[in-house]
Amino acid sequence: xxxxxxxxxxxxKELTLATEWLTKALGFNASSLVAFIVFAVVCLIVVGVMSTxxxxxxxxxxxxSADLQMRVGPNRVGPYGILQFLADGVKMILKEDIIPSGxxxxxxxxxxFLCLIGVFATLAVVPFSSGFMLAxxxxxxxxxxxxxxxxxxxxxxxxxxxxxxxxxxxxxxxASQIISYEIPATITIISIVxxxxxxxxxxxxxxxxxxxxxxxxxxxxxxxxxxxxxxxASLAETNxxxxxxxxxxxELVSGYHTEYSGMRFGLFALxxxxxxxxxxxxxxxxxxxxxxxxxxxxxxxxxxxKLGMDEMLAKNLGQILEIGSFFTKTLGLYYVVIWVRWxxxxxxVDQLMTLCWKYLTPIAIFNLLGCAVWMYAFDxxxxxxxxxxxxxxxxxxx
Amino acid sequence: MINLGTYLGISFALFICGILVMVARKxxxxxxxxIELILNASALNFAAYTKFSNNNIDGHIMSLxxxxxxxxxxxxxxxxxxxxxxLRESIHIDxxxxxxx
Amino acid sequence: MFTNTLFLLSAxxxxxxxxxxxxxxxxxxxxxxxxxxxxxxxxxxxxxxxDFLAATQLVVYAGGVVIxxxxxxxxxxxxxxxxxxxxxxxxxxxxxxKTYFMAGITAVVSSLVLLKIIANVLxxxxxxxxxxxxxxxxxxxxxxxxxxILAFEISSVLLLGALIGAAxxxxxxxxxxx
Numbered sequence: 041x042x043x044x045x046x047x048x049x050x051x052x053k054e055l056t057l058a059t060e061w062l063t064k065a066l067g068f069n070a071s072s073l074v075a076f077i078v079f080a081v082v083c084l085i086v087v088g089v090m091s092t093x094x095x096x097x098x099x100x101x102x103x104x105s106a107d108l109q110m111r112v113g114p115n116r117v118g119p120y121g122i123l124q125f126l127a128d129g130v131k132m133i134l135k136e137d138i139i140p141s142g143x144x145x146x147x148x149x150x151x152x153f154l155c156l157i158g159v160f161a162t163l164a165v166v167p168f169s170s171g172f173m174l175a176x177x178x179x180x181x182x183x184x185x186x187x188x189x190x191x192x193x194x195x196x197x198x199x200x201x202x203x204x205x206x207x208x209x210x211x212x213x214x215a216s217q218i219i220s221y222e223i224p225a226t227i228t229i230i231s232i233v234x235x236x237x238x239x240x241x242x243x244x245x246x247x248x249x250x251x252x253x254x255x256x257x258x259x260x261x262x263x264x265x266x267x268x269x270x271x272x273a274s275l276a277e278t279n280x281x282x283x284x285x286x287x288x289x290x291e292l293v294s295g296y297h298t299e300y301s302g303m304r305f306g307l308f309a310l311x312x313x314x315x316x317x318x319x320x321x322x323x324x325x326x327x328x329x330x331x332x333x334x335x336x337x338x339x340x341x342x343x344x345x346k347l348g349m350d351e352m353l354a355k356n357l358g359q360i361l362e363i364g365s366f367f368t369k370t371l372g373l374y375y376v377v378i379w380v381r382w383x384x385x386x387x388x389v390d391q392l393m394t395l396c397w398k399y400l401t402p403i404a405i406f407n408l409l410g411c412a413v414w415m416y417a418f419d420x421x422x423x424x425x426x427x428x429x430x431x432x433x434x435x436x437x438x
Numbered sequence: 439m440i441n442l443g444t445y446l447g448i449s450f451a452l453f454i455c456g457i458l459v460m461v462a463r464k465x466x467x468x469x470x471x472x473i474e475l476i477l478n479a480s481a482l483n484f485a486a487y488t489k490f491s492n493n494n495i496d497g498h499i500m501s502l503x504x505x506x507x508x509x510x511x512x513x514x515x516x517x518x519x520x521x522x523x524x525l526r527e528s529i530h531i532d533x534x535x536x537x538x539x
Numbered sequence: 540m541f542t543n544t545l546f547l548l549s550a551x552x553x554x555x556x557x558x559x560x561x562x563x564x565x566x567x568x569x570x571x572x573x574x575x576x577x578x579x580x581x582x583x584x585x586x587x588x589x590d591f592l593a594a595t596q597l598v599v600y601a602g603g604v605v606i607x608x609x610x611x612x613x614x615x616x617x618x619x620x621x622x623x624x625x626x627x628x629x630x631x632x633x634x635x636x637k638t639y640f641m642a643g644i645t646a647v648v649s650s651l652v653l654l655k656i657i658a659n660v661l662x663x664x665x666x667x668x669x670x671x672x673x674x675x676x677x678x679x680x681x682x683x684x685x686x687x688i689l690a691f692e693i694s695s696v697l698l699l700g701a702l703i704g705a706a707x708x709x710x711x712x713x714x715x716x717x
Binding site for chain 2: 542543546547550553554557558560561566569570573576577580583584586587588589591592595596599600603604607608610611612614615629631633634638639641642643645646649650653654657660661664675678679682683686687690694697698700701702704705706708709711
């Protein structure tokens with residue numbers, strides 16, 4: 041079993057002691073059992089935390105939109121209305137679960153689960169910190185792309201199964217949009233893979249540093265443009281405004297989930313908000329330095345040297361700093377996504393396809409070529425280090 | 439449990455299912471589904487022989503090319519099906535009996 | 540232990556999905572079962588250490604081929620003309636007893652041939668310990684760019700041709716009235 045978080049936690053003394061005790065008590069080597077239990081517990085924690093973040097996402101969306109439109113927003117349930125999402129969840133569970141009489145029952149029931157499975161499966165490789173990552177697969181980002189495309193199937197089937205014209209149009213729009221915008225997003229990811237030299241999340245983040253000038257965002261001009269292409273494409277992939285054509289209220293009522301009620305609709309909404317978080321996390325990992333903290337605080341070696349702390353304690357502190365760094369950047373991007381939604385008007389269908397095929401895809405291919413040429417010409421150095429070197433050599437001449 | 443025999447058995451089952459779908463169905467898209475199953479069976483065989491026979495990476499390359507070819511085949515095949523439907527208003531394989539129009 | 544469980548699950552998903560494709564009377568459901576079967580095959584790849592192949596299987600099939608098939612089903616449904624141009628009744632689109640009988644005979648014949656071929660392997664099961672699974676991404680990249688560079692280039696030309704060909708074939712032709 042090859043899991044980053046299990047490897048990290050097995051360094052601690054308590055877990056080793058527990059394993060020894062269990063081995064004695066049960067009479068066989070319990071290390072594999074302990075690894076499995078630790079992994080299952082961490083999986084439950086990740087899924088729980090992510091569901092809470094998805095729920096809080098709806099609250100944040102309503103509160104931020106209220107701010108942008110000079111309203112108050114939800115303010116009745118709990119302090120500042122922060123428990124609104126729990127109230128919504130209870131309402132959704134208690135609502136009647138309606139399956140339309142003309143619907144394809146099997147597909148109707150399956151579709152929201154396909155969406156949710158696709159999103160939760162991507163959480164396995166999201167790098168929260170160098171130790172707190174479920175699995176650092178060596179095809180990490182590629183696996184994430186494959187699993188995220190399951191959401192498109194879910195959206196399409198949801199639209200088909202409802203047996204309603206609005207749902208059908210919404211589902212077809214959603215699926216065509218998702219598979220179209222996957223192309224610029226994937227090509228941009230490939231250009232970053234070229235810079236880092238590996239597909240695993242650890243390699244991708246390991247090539248960057250804690251300071252902004254060490255991020256891939258500022259590595260070269262092409263990756264700077266690439267960040268914006270990736271961000272736009274991932275907005276479209278998650279069906280967020282200004283690309284929320286599948287659920288355009290003014291034309292399609294609410295698109296592919298028109299006929300869904302109760303918790304089935306809730307699953308669609310939850311999948312959408314968690315997917316936005318995952319996509320923002322990927323943008324953070326690829327371009328904004330991921331979980332890296334400045335001055336090597338993440339490994340905790342400085343704390344051990346200067347303050348003489350216990351090694352494991354320093355490491356844990358470093359992990360907490362890394363998780364904080366990752367979540368700060370990701371939630372910042374999350375705020376931008378919501379901000380964009382309540383600021384920009386919606387595109388038309390032909391404008392959407394024109395933007396993807398005539399602008400984003402050619403620019404993404406150009407960026408890929410540019411990154412390749414940059415790596416060849418400047419030996420993989422970033423623009424900052426090149427400037428720094430030239431300044432240093434000029435200073436050396438005088 | 440994981441050995442060459444089980445893998446060959448699984449790919450054998452996939453292949454037979456593909457043959458059944460291909461022969462029994464009269465819908466062109468359903469026949470394409472059968473072809474995809476058969477291509478998957480062959481790709482699985484290449485990967486299995488790579489692991490259990492010589493651990494040479496060439497089998498993986500072959501599987502990759504099979505997947506690439508399957509994707510191209512699906513794209514062109516479905517394009518032809520849609521064009522055929524525009525001409526004949528049908529995707530029954532027996533309607534595709536002449537070479538012209 | 541974990542690998543064995545994963546293997547059993549994937550094998551059940553693969554074979555179950557494939558059988559459901561055979562017995563499903565609804566084309567849309569057959570497509571969903573095909574997706575399940577593809578996921579099972581990806582799991583089988585992962586069990587024998589072909590991690591890059593597994594991810595490719597997910598990306599190409601789940602994201603590309605299955606959605607393409609679903610689109611084609613949606614764009615071609617709707618008409619039910621049960622008679623061909625000679626006025627004879629056609630065989631049902633998803634097959635009837637006669638076609639299943641023919642398919643059964645074909646399957647039996649081809650399975651006899653295949654069993655004859657793989658009988659040797661099934662009889663001589665080697666129980667030698669397997670080597671550990673190594674990451675394959677780097678090796679695949681190296682081999683693709685050196686030994687198999689010609690095939691790689693040809694496949695890129697093939698994909699370009701398929702892209703343009705599919706776009707040209709399925710484009711609706713406007714009738715010229717002048």
